[in-house]
Structure formats: C-alpha cells, structure tokens
Amino acid sequence: xxxxxxxxxxxxxxxxxxxxxxxxxxxLTDKExxxxxxxxxxxxxxxxxxxxxxxxxxxxxxxxxxxxKQFNYPENFHDLLSIEIKELFLSDGDFSQFEQFVxxxxxxxxxx
Numbered sequence: 001x002x003x004x005x006x007x008x009x010x011x012x013x014x015x016x017x018x019x020x021x022x023x024x025x026x027x028l029t030d031k032e033x034x035x036x037x038x039x040x041x042x043x044x045x046x047x048x049x050x051x052x053x054x055x056x057x058x059x060x061x062x063x064x065x066x067x068x069k070q071f072n073y074p075e076n077f078h079d080l081l082s083i084e085i086k087e088l089f090l091s092d093g094d095f096s097q098f099e100q101f102v103x104x105x106x107x108x109x110x111x112x
Contacts, residue, residue, distance in 0.1 A: 004059060005066040008048075013067045015040045015048040017081065017106070020060050021088050023052075024102050035091045039084060065109055078110040 008016065018039065022032040037045060055063065085106055089099045 004062040005070070006051075006063050007070075008067050009044070010071065011040060011044040012048050013064075013071070014081065014084070015044050016052055016060075016067075017064055018084065018088055019049065019052045020064060021085050021099075021102065021106070024099060025096065029092045031091045032088060035088050064106075065112075068110055068112065075111075081110055082107050 006012075015036065018036045019028075022028050022036060052060065082103075085103055089095050089103055
C-alpha cells in the first residue's frame with residue numbers, strides 16, 4: 001500500500017487534487033488536462049501522474065486530506081484551490097450532481 005501521508009510540495013498537491021477532480025467521472029478530457037497544465041508545471045504534473053494512477057480512490061482521498069492538514073495553508077490558498085476545482089469541473093461543459101457533491105466535500109476538506 002502506498003504511503004497515505006505523502007510529503008508533497010504545494011505544486012504536487014495542486015496537481016494531485018486537480019487530477020482527482022478531473023478523473024472523478026472516470027475520464028480525463030483534453031480540456032481538463034489543458035486546464036490542469038495551465039496551473040501546474042509539466043514536471044510536477046508528470047511526477048504526480050504516475051503516483052495518482054497507482055492509487056485507488058480511497059488512497060487518493062486520504063492523501064489529499066493528509067496533505068492539506070500537513071501544510072496548514074492560509075484561508076486564501078483554500079479559496080484559490082476551491083476556485084480552481086470549480087473551474088476544472090466546469091471545463092468540460094458539464095457540472096453534474098456528483099461533481100457538485102465532490103466539490104462541496106473537497107471544499108469542506110480544504111477548510112479543515
């Protein structure tokens with residue numbers, strides 16, 4: 001099992017979180033990938049993609065929670081991540097009820 005308390009950089013957390021959101025409907029569209037790469041440098045994206053793909057959904061969510069707690073970010077950073085998550089969900093033109101639920105849950109996690 002992968003370590004559920006990763007020692008990521010802020011950029012790696014953002015990449016992982018955005019990948020999580022983009023894959024919540026089990027498909028990563030070109031628009032979603034472009035959206036992520038517009039916010040994250042390609043090396044951070046490539047590095048975190050391999051880890052992301054080897055994790056299951058439980059591990060992914062636990063890693064996000066642990067990483068958010070580890071950094072103790074200021075509130076404005078949480079707000080920025082929340083905006084980026086919503087933009088990503090909207091980038092494919094469909095903000096499904098499930099995506100809305102995940103958005104609200106991630107927003108809650110970010111503010112813990």
